[in-house]
Structure formats: structure tokens, C-alpha cells
Amino acid sequence: MVSRVLFWAGFGVATRAWQLGIEMRPLFMRQSLWAYPVFAGVGASFGYWLEGVDERQTAILEERKKSILEKRARRSEKEIGNATGAPGLQNVQM
Template structure:
């Protein structure tokens, strides 16, 4: 998690440097050096938020996977017991 936050922090600073490069302004000015930690912290907060989003999505996918596995297990047990896949309401039209 820390590595992702550090990555996004560096991304925030790199974004600022790219912006200054596009504007053809000097990267290091005496009055502008105070803003680099601000851009880094904005990038770090975005990374922290994205890490939380990723964790919630992984948890949700794991829950859905467990539900599907249980459903398949119950279906396999029903089929092994001799029931038809559609249940008792299945009508056969044979020739």
C-alpha cells in the first residue's frame, strides 16, 4: 500500500513538472518550491483513495465468487441426487 501511495505522490510531482515543461517555465524557482510537496500530497491522497477503491472491489469480487461457487456446489449436489436441472416444473416432450 505504501508503494502505491509513493507512486501516486511521485505522479503528482511529475504531473506538475510536465505542466511546467509544457509552459516552458523553469522547474525550480524560489517561490515555487513550496508547491512541490503540495502536488506530491495531492497525488498521495489520490493514491490512498484509489487503494481503498481497489480493496473494496477485490472484496466485492471475492464475495461474488464465493456465492457462485456455493451455487454451483448446490447444483452439483442436486444433479448427483437425481433431480433434473430445472426442478420439478420441467416438462418433457419426447418423441
């Protein structure tokens, strides 16, 4: 988690440096140094939010994977039961 937050904080600082480069302004002026922590904070906030999104999506995918594997196991048990002639829903005669 820390690596993702640090990456996005660095990305925020790089964005500020790129912005000043496009404007052809000096990177380190005393009047504009306050913007670097702001850009880093916004980037770090985005990275923290993105980490939460990743955790939620991973949990959803694990849950779906578990349910799909259970469904496949039930279906294979049902097919094995039908193949061996064990009375199942299709083999029961009325």
C-alpha cells in the same frame, strides 16, 4: 499500499514538472517550490483513496466468487441426486 501512494505522489510531482515544462518555466524557482509538495500530496491522497477502492472491490469480488461456488456446488449435488434416481423435487410423484 505504500508503493501505490508513493507512485501517485511521484506522479503528482511529475505532473508539476510537466506543467512547468509546457510553460517553459524553470523547474526549480524559489517562489514556486511550494507547489511540489502540494502536487505530491494530492497525488498521494488519490493513491490512498485508490487503495481503499481496490480493497473494497476485492472484498466484493471474493464474496461473489464464494456465493457462485456455493451455488455451483448445490446445483451439482442436485444434478447428481437426480441422476442417481434419488427422490428429488422432480422425481416425486403425487
